[in-house]
Amino acid sequence: MIGRDPFVSDDRTVELLDTTLRDGEQAPGVSLSPDEKVEIAQALERAGVSVIEAGSACTGAGERQAISRVTDLDLDARVTSFCRGIKGDIDLALECEVDGIHLVVPASDRHVESKVGSTREEIREKTADLVEYAKDEDLWVEVIGEDGSRADLDYLEELMGTALEAGADRVCFADTVGHTGPEHTYEAVSRLAELGPVSAHTHDDLGLGVTNALAAISAGADLVHCTVNGLGERAGNVALEEVAIALSHVYDVETVELDQLYDLAQIVSRTTGIQLAPNKAVIGENAFTHESGIHTDGTLKDDKMYEPYAPETVGRERRLALGKHTGRAGVRAALEEHDFAASDEEVGEIAKRVTELGDRGRRVTDADLLAVAEDVTGDDHERTVELLDLNATSGGPVPTASVRLDVAGEERVAAGTGSGPVDAAVSAVREALGPAGEAQLEAFHVDAITGGTDAVVTVEVTMSRDDRTVSVARSEADITRASVTAMVDALDRLLTDEKAARTLADD
Structure with a gap:
């Protein structure tokens, strides 16, 4: 069953549904403004995501405003809202002018009896009525059997069959609490796929999010619910980028614009404030970073050697x-x-x-390397940009x-404002430098904070300008101060050549 070859045929058509704006926002500490939802939705559109779940219209007026902002974008992607098994939720979604809804109804006895205090038959009847109501309003409807991975499969099949008979466009197998494995996922989705179009909604509590998504596709699912960066409740949803690259690289099934x-x-990451784990597949900082001397040497000889x-x-x-594993080649x-x-000889000493x-x-940065190299070769570095003084305040309504x-x-003085003292100070630096300050801040990491009254924070920045x-x-x-000093030192390194120095002097 699971071991058949190929696991996923390369002639399959699979689409991705992104629920970052709904399930992803339910991650602790995440709250997206309407502007941020719009920005993410536009990025999802550029990536070619087929369906965007923009939120839960029942949450409140602010959420409905955000969903409406997304629907107003007139995207190629289908824009949807999450709805509980309540008629009023469908009406609120209609107010937002969404293309469709995800109607979530209890599937496991735990949810049917303990959560909503109902019976299996009552849930089936109510589901049919709600689907018919939504279809009469010309909505695309997907019915999700909540906690489906812990439901009795016979009842799950009956419930989803009822939804399809009532006019639902598709049904979804939901591993709501990340409970199950690929064998059970395959069995459940196989049975649902016999009824009609089926989707998969998987979570990563057991680290099986991608595995279960692939098992569902192998069993007949043609739509997978994902979130960007694997955001979501608890351990998160299955990560969109991981499903997309797995399908493309292993099975030659294309879903989105990978680049x-x-x-x-x-x-x-920026809008949610949740940093990417360095070892995160596809998007983590270390995914394409090599330190080991053996790996670096091999990669320099053949870029496919260790990737x-x-x-x-x-x-x-x-x-x-x-770092400590870097060899001469690196x-x-x-x-x-x-x-x-x-x-x-000098390279050997530098290494x-x-x-x-x-x-x-120590984490050895580019600046560390160049300082060592200059010391070994006697090639002193003449600074182009140097921080002389910094003052930042955050006590008032606007940090300055x-x-x-x-x-x-040439001495230059400038001021700036921002969302915090660091942001304000960075704005001031850019203002002082003018066009020369238009380097990109690629990464910002607070690496370590020591304890005690003499606490020290270490900030690492990565900046780029042109191709450097x-x-x-x-x-x-x-x-x-750590942030601004690091940024100024990075800009100094980027602007040390003679041409950049002339440009600075002429500003």
Whole structure:
């Protein structure tokens, strides 16, 4: 059954339904504004996602406003709302002018009896009535059997069959609490697929989100519910990017525009405030980063040596990290990225010192490498941008900051405002630098905070300008100063060539 070959045929048509704006927003601490929902919806559209669940219209007026903002975008994707098994929820969804609804009805006896205090037969009858009502309003309707993975399969089949007979466009097998495995998923979806179009909604509580999604597809499902970055309640929903790349790379089944996945992940991470785990598949910082000397050397010789697919496939770039495992080949490649010339003997000494830094538990940044290289070669670095003074306040209604910089020998002062003191200080730096400050902030990490009264925070930033990228880490007692110092040092490294210095002086 599960072991048949191929597991998923390459002639299958599979679509993805994204529920980041509904199920993803139910993750603890996540609350999206209407503007943020619009931004994510537009990114999902660029990625070619087929269905976007924009929220739960029954949540409140603010949520309905956000859903309406998404429907007003006139996307190619079908825009839907989550609805409980209540007629009023359907009416609220209609107010938002959605294309369709996901009608969620209890399927397991635990939900039928304990949650809603009903009976199996009453749920079947009510489901049929609600489906007919929604279809009379010209809505696309998907009926989800909540807690379906713990439901009696005979009853689940009866319930979903009733929904389809009443006019539902499709039904969904829901592993609501991430309870089951691929064998049971395959059996359940196989039975539902005999009735009509079937979807799969899987969670990752057992780390089986993708596995169960693939088992469902193998059994006949042609629509998978996902969230970007695997957001969601508890351990989250199955991650959209993981399902998409698994189907493409392993089974030659295309679902979305893969090269949009990383940009989509970054947008969702920024708007939700949930950082990506470094080792996260597809989108994590380390997914295409190599530090090991053996791996770096092999990758430099053949870029397929230690990667399953090219990083460009999902909108990424390969990165060579520096640390205790870095060999001479990795150091030489990193120096070449920064146009830094060194002899074979000097490269050997630089590699030795980089290893020593790594042995002391240091994360070796580009700035660390260049400082070591300059010391070994005697090629002193003449700064182009230097932070002279920083003042930031956040006590008032609008956080403000002012900076004083030395820019190619010229003193510049500027002020800025932002959503917090760090944001305000960064705005001030960009204002002081003018066009030269238009580098992209690719990553911002608070790596470590020591305890006690002398607490120190370490901030690492990665910035890019044109085709150059540099990372810098700085430690201070104040997160704003650490952030700005790191950013200024990164900009200094990006702007040290003679042409950039002339541009700065002429601003």
